[in-house]
Amino acid sequence: MARYVLKRLAHTVLVLWAAYTLAFILLTALPGNAISNLINNPQNQLTPEDGKLLKAFYGLDHPVVVQYVRALDALLHGNLGYSLSSGAKVADLLGDALPGTLRLTALGFVFGAVIAAGVGVVGSYARWNWLRTLLQSFPALAASVPSFVIGILILYYFSFQLHLIPAVDDGTFLALVGPAVTLGIMVSAPLSQVFSASIAATRRQPFVHVLQARGAGERYIFGRGVLRNSSLPVLTMLGLAVGELIAGSVVTEAVFARNGIGQITLNAVNTQDLPVVQGVVLVATTGYVLVNLVVDVVHPLIDPRIRADILAARPKKTKGSEKGAIPARLGPDEATSPRLPEEVATR
Amino acid sequence: MTTTAENPAPSVEARDTGGSAKTSRGRAIAILLWSIRHWSVVVAGAVLVVAVLWALVPGWFAHSSPTAIGATDKLLPPSSAHWFGTDRLGRDQYSRVVHGARASLSGSVVAVLIGVAVGSVFGALAGWFGRWIDAVVMRLIDVVLSIPGFLLAITIVVVLGYGILQAAAAVGLTSSAAFARLIRSEVLRARTSQYVEAAVASGARSSTVLLRHVVPNSLGPTLSLVTIQFGISIIWIASLSFLGLGAQPPSPEWGRLVADGRNFLASKPYLVVYPALTVAAVVLAGNRLARHFAERQKR
Numbered sequence: 001m002a003r004y005v006l007k008r009l010a011h012t013v014l015v016l017w018a019a020y021t022l023a024f025i026l027l028t029a030l031p032g033n034a035i036s037n038l039i040n041n042p043q044n045q046l047t048p049e050d051g052k053l054l055k056a057f058y059g060l061d062h063p064v065v066v067q068y069v070r071a072l073d074a075l076l077h078g079n080l081g082y083s084l085s086s087g088a089k090v091a092d093l094l095g096d097a098l099p100g101t102l103r104l105t106a107l108g109f110v111f112g113a114v115i116a117a118g119v120g121v122v123g124s125y126a127r128w129n130w131l132r133t134l135l136q137s138f139p140a141l142a143a144s145v146p147s148f149v150i151g152i153l154i155l156y157y158f159s160f161q162l163h164l165i166p167a168v169d170d171g172t173f174l175a176l177v178g179p180a181v182t183l184g185i186m187v188s189a190p191l192s193q194v195f196s197a198s199i200a201a202t203r204r205q206p207f208v209h210v211l212q213a214r215g216a217g218e219r220y221i222f223g224r225g226v227l228r229n230s231s232l233p234v235l236t237m238l239g240l241a242v243g244e245l246i247a248g249s250v251v252t253e254a255v256f257a258r259n260g261i262g263q264i265t266l267n268a269v270n271t272q273d274l275p276v277v278q279g280v281v282l283v284a285t286t287g288y289v290l291v292n293l294v295v296d297v298v299h300p301l302i303d304p305r306i307r308a309d310i311l312a313a314r315p316k317k318t319k320g321s322e323k324g325a326i327p328a329r330l331g332p333d334e335a336t337s338p339r340l341p342e343e344v345a346t347r
Numbered sequence: 348m349t350t351t352a353e354n355p356a357p358s359v360e361a362r363d364t365g366g367s368a369k370t371s372r373g374r375a376i377a378i379l380l381w382s383i384r385h386w387s388v389v390v391a392g393a394v395l396v397v398a399v400l401w402a403l404v405p406g407w408f409a410h411s412s413p414t415a416i417g418a419t420d421k422l423l424p425p426s427s428a429h430w431f432g433t434d435r436l437g438r439d440q441y442s443r444v445v446h447g448a449r450a451s452l453s454g455s456v457v458a459v460l461i462g463v464a465v466g467s468v469f470g471a472l473a474g475w476f477g478r479w480i481d482a483v484v485m486r487l488i489d490v491v492l493s494i495p496g497f498l499l500a501i502t503i504v505v506v507l508g509y510g511i512l513q514a515a516a517a518v519g520l521t522s523s524a525a526f527a528r529l530i531r532s533e534v535l536r537a538r539t540s541q542y543v544e545a546a547v548a549s550g551a552r553s554s555t556v557l558l559r560h561v562v563p564n565s566l567g568p569t570l571s572l573v574t575i576q577f578g579i580s581i582i583w584i585a586s587l588s589f590l591g592l593g594a595q596p597p598s599p600e601w602g603r604l605v606a607d608g609r610n611f612l613a614s615k616p617y618l619v620v621y622p623a624l625t626v627a628a629v630v631l632a633g634n635r636l637a638r639h640f641a642e643r644q645k646r
Binding site: 015016018019022023026027140141143144145146147148149152153155156160167242243246247248250251254255265266269270272274277280281284285288289 | 605
């Protein structure tokens with residue numbers, strides 16, 4: 001087990017390094033940046049010497065390879081570089097913005113989980129046919145409406161029409177509810193989709209029929225077997241949900257004019273402030289990859305079948321992590337593929 | 348997607364019952380029954396047909412120019428002359444929504460094409476040649492998928508610059524990793540199958556094997572990812588434009604229209620609500636049809 005965790009950890013670090021490098025290559029391919037814009041802008045009346053000084057300060061006068069090695073070295077010392085437009089430390093900029101965004105995404109995730117649980121359970125067990133049909137169509141509906149549309153409709157009805165929540169961020173908890181619900185609806189789409197599908201798959205299993213034959217009530221069967229069996233596929237979706245939360249927070253913060261990582265990202269993009277963009281990508285990817293790591297590590301702790309798989313797979317010494325006991329659950333295609341829940345449930 | 352959407356009637360069920368009735372009246376009744384049973388598919392098809400027509404021939408639907416500024420008609424509420432009202436420059440919002448279809452839909456088509464093209468090249472290479480090429484491509488896919496997708500698209504926009512095509516390219520490149528992974532596994536499945544083994548054994552060239560056997564057999568799952576990705580692309584491109592990173596003014600685009608109208612949300616909600624509902628309706632319709640075809644494929 002410890003070996004498995006260490007292997008996943010090493011893989012995570014490698015992926016992070018590769019993602020950072022990919023972002024670095026992408027962004028250095030760019031002809032312009034905030035500094036060259038600053039130097040070339042005639043309004044600033046910079047002499048060529050000033051330009052050279054500026055470039056030297058940011059280390060832009062060195063070859064790309066040297067820049068990369070320096071950036072990586074600084075990164076290992078916890079330094080993400082300096083913003084090209086304000087000169088502030090990128091780590092400080094992100095550190096200031098992160099708590100607000102984390103509060104938003106955490107609450108958004110809670111709303112998303114509650115909605116998904118409600119839709120999954122009520123949509124499978126409700127006594128009325130129309131309610132089940134309605135709730136079963138919810139995931140497709142929520143996945144089809146862009147988050148900025150959800151956000152703006154919430155802003156319009158609940159702030160401007162009903163005056164229930166403040167329209168601008170005044171620092172209160174109530175101001176957090178609107179954007180968090182927006183994120184929650186967005187995230188609940190894939191979660192409730194998988195939860196509904198896996199409840200349906202679990203209820204087709206023989207042990208459920210046996211329990212029914214012995215006269216157990218639906219509520220007892222749900223609590224004893226169906227709930228735990230069908231929440232496992234949802235756990236694997238959490239990693240994906242975090243990716244959606246990060247993307248969604250950029251849009252949601254823009255809709256509700258909140259300060260946070262999204263705001264910083266947009267400013268950095270608009271001013272071609274590359275170190276900040278690079279920092280945002282690194283922070284977001286770290287969060288995303290770490291949650292996936294935790295999910296991968298927690299999974300065998302919860303599910304003895306997977307634990308057995310890992311122990312059985314060890315002596316074989318399989319090459320490459322994707323052929324290991326558990327595939328890295330990072331991609332969106334599990335989200336769209338209906339085969340995941342059934343595969344896990346019928347194993 | 349649209350050719351079948353225009354005419355949902357000649358489906359399996361309709362043909363079965365229509366064939367037994369033999370008369371044209373029986374066929375019409377069968378079509379009607381099918382439409383009633385699958386009303387949501389019919390509505391989705393109709394919405395998509397209208398959206399595509401908006402994109403192809405906007406002049407049929409909107410008679411006023413989407414960019415003509417009317418100094419005296421600023422911020423008018425919806426009326427018979429201006430169905431969706433007018434914006435802060437007096438431009439007819441309805442014709443801006445109609446003309447916006449072209450940017451949004453063609454952007455998504457371009458994004459999906461780029462995603463499939465790039466994904467096929469990498470996926471086919473990895474799946475067909477295996478060994479170190481496969482290892483390298485798979486690691487690359489892992490890395491691309493480890494960056495939250497929308498953020499990666501924003502990063503690519505930083506490099507490419509603003510514009511609807513750039514946004515489409517960014518979304519397409521981001522989605523190519525998922526396509527590559529799917530196509531790799533499909534190609535791998537085909538390559539290890541007996542019919543490919545038989546073709547190779549009977550002396551077929553590898554280009555023949557690829558085109559005759561591997562590509563047709565990998566097409567189905569790829570097409571269903573294409574239909575799903577189409578809806579996602581519309582949402583992402585509209586979101587990028589909403590953030591000001593996609594289509595630039597004065598060209599109308601749905602996400603852009605919502606962003607422009609946001610400043611008037613409190614007093615002129617119609618400026619936002621109509622374009623917002625349009626995006627939602629089109630994506631919903633696209634996803635409904637995608638699900639319908641996926642279900643039919645499964646049967």
